[in-house]
Amino acid sequence: MKEIDRKELGREDVFDIIGQEWMLVTAGSKEKLNTMTASWGGLGWLWNKPVAFVFIRPERYTHDFVDANDRMTLSFYDKDWHKALQLCGSKSGRDINKVAATGLSPVELESGAMTFGQARITLDCRKLFKTDMTEAAFLDKEVLKQFYNDRPGGSLHSVYVVEIEHVYSK
DSSP, rough: OOOEOOOGGGGGGGHHHHHTSEEEEEEOOOSEEEEEEOOOOOEEETTTTEEEEEEOTTTTTHHHHHHHEEEEEEEOOGGHHHHHHHHHHOTTTTTTTHHHHOOOOOEEEEOEEEEEOOOOOEEEEEEEEEOOOOOGGSOOHHIIIIITTSSSSSOOOOOEEEEEEEEEEO
């Protein structure tokens, strides 16, 4: 894994790699980490910094790890790893060891953040901001109904804005 200039991300279709290929959101340490698959998020420029924004439901086990750590990684994989990402998005780290179940190899970055050796691209990120969605904040109530009210057991997401400090490639 080598560090690359963040401008090389411009070659990627971020709509596709996040929305279709998915990403793993990972937080923790080499002693204890958790990861989850996410397909909601984005990349951009905010507060004069390159940033990503990520949505995590509070009931997700990874939410605890993200809250407990200053850093997280967002990592993207070749299609060969799609089955592993499906597992990471459908099973809880409370119930199974996702690393053992998927064959992913944890790698500690220089910052102390964790990723996996199989990642095609890893964004090493520092948390800047967190807020929790509220029903009152939805201007389009159909979105609220479609993605929250019609799905029992699911709470509204926490939204994290993270600074992309380093970008790594295989």
